[in-house]
Amino acid sequence: YSMKDKVILLIKKKISDTEKHIIQLKDLTQPIAPENAIGRVSRMEAIVNKSVNEVSLYKAEQTLDKLKLALKKVDEPNFGKCFRCGHIIPIERIMIVPESNTCVKCS
Numbered sequence: 001y002s003m004k005d006k007v008i009l010l011i012k013k014k015i016s017d018t019e020k021h022i023i024q025l026k027d028l029t030q031p032i033a034p035e036n037a038i039g040r041v042s043r044m045e046a047i048v049n050k051s052v053n054e055v056s057l058y059k060a061e062q063t064l065d066k067l068k069l070a071l072k073k074v075d076e077p078n079f080g081k082c083f084r085c086g087h088i089i090p091i092e093r094i095m096i097v098p099e100s101n102t103c104v105k106c107s
Contacts, residue, residue, distance in 0.1 A: 003091060004074065011071045011098045018064045025057040066099035082106050 001009070032046050073079050080089050084106040093100060100107070 007094060007098060008071070008074055010095060011067055011074065014098060015064065015067045015071065018060055018067060022057065022060050022064065025053050025060060028053040029057055063099060070099045070101075 029050055032043065032050060070079075080091075080094060081087065082089055082103040083101045085103065087103055087105075089100065089103050093104060
């Protein structure tokens with residue numbers, strides 16, 4: 001495989017993993033029924049956990065959008081270049097955060 005092929009495979013895997021994670025988070029962000037007899041403190045913990053999971057869901061959806069965009073742009077000549085400074089983003093960074101469009105310095 002070429003480096004580009006490896007990046008494409010990585011992005012596709014991360015998209016798949018993120019989509020699965022989003023499904024799990026959607027289950028965890030369902031409304032908490034008031035008639036749920038889990039006790040006042042437990043209910044408050046459940047509400048707090050729901051809020052934390054809602055934030056995680058929002059971030060996962062943003063990441064998914066960025067990954068899909070990166071997959072579309074992988075064939076463009078500017079893929080792998082920082083959109084702020086124009087320098088090449090190190091392949092190590094791309095392999096860790098393939099949705100990133102900035103170098104570490106500009107992040």
